[in-house]
Amino acid sequence: MTESKSNNLEPNVLIADDHAVIRNMVRAILKGIGIENVATAENGSTALQRILEGDIDFVICDWNMPVMSGIDVLRRVRADERFAKLPFLMLTAEAYRENVVEAVSLGVSDYVSKPFTAEVLSEKVMKLLNMEEG
Numbered sequence: 001m002t003e004s005k006s007n008n009l010e011p012n013v014l015i016a017d018d019h020a021v022i023r024n025m026v027r028a029i030l031k032g033i034g035i036e037n038v039a040t041a042e043n044g045s046t047a048l049q050r051i052l053e054g055d056i057d058f059v060i061c062d063w064n065m066p067v068m069s070g071i072d073v074l075r076r077v078r079a080d081e082r083f084a085k086l087p088f089l090m091l092t093a094e095a096y097r098e099n100v101v102e103a104v105s106l107g108v109s110d111y112v113s114k115p116f117t118a119e120v121l122s123e124k125v126m127k128l129l130n131m132e133e134g
Contacts, residue, residue, distance in 0.1 A: 012057045
């Protein structure tokens with residue numbers, strides 16, 4: 001994890017989703033577990049650009065987005081050695097087995113099916129960031 005701009009060890013999280021309501025909801029859930037360094041992207045292309053800048057420690061990315069899909073973002077991120085271990089949590093409304101298999105084969109860290117609860121998302125984020133509950 002890189003040091004954030006506020007000089008602590010809080011992770012810099014990117015939320016990529018084309019729906020502002022989802023971005024805001026995920027931001028609120030993260031705030032509830034003590035994560036406030038959050039950037040957002042409303043499409044995959046913007047998300048990829050932010051990741052490639054190198055200051056993102058954790059990605060929460062929707063599968064279906066305009067310009068570039070979340071799976072394409074994942075594919076491009078994992079193709080770059082610098083981001084081979086970047087925690088990448090995929091959000092998907094389409095939890096088809098073949099989609100999950102494809103995401104896993106590309107190196108997704110975990111996924112959450114929409115709709116999801118704050119509890120489910122919090123647990124997955126804390127697990128991937130090795131955070132203690134409470």
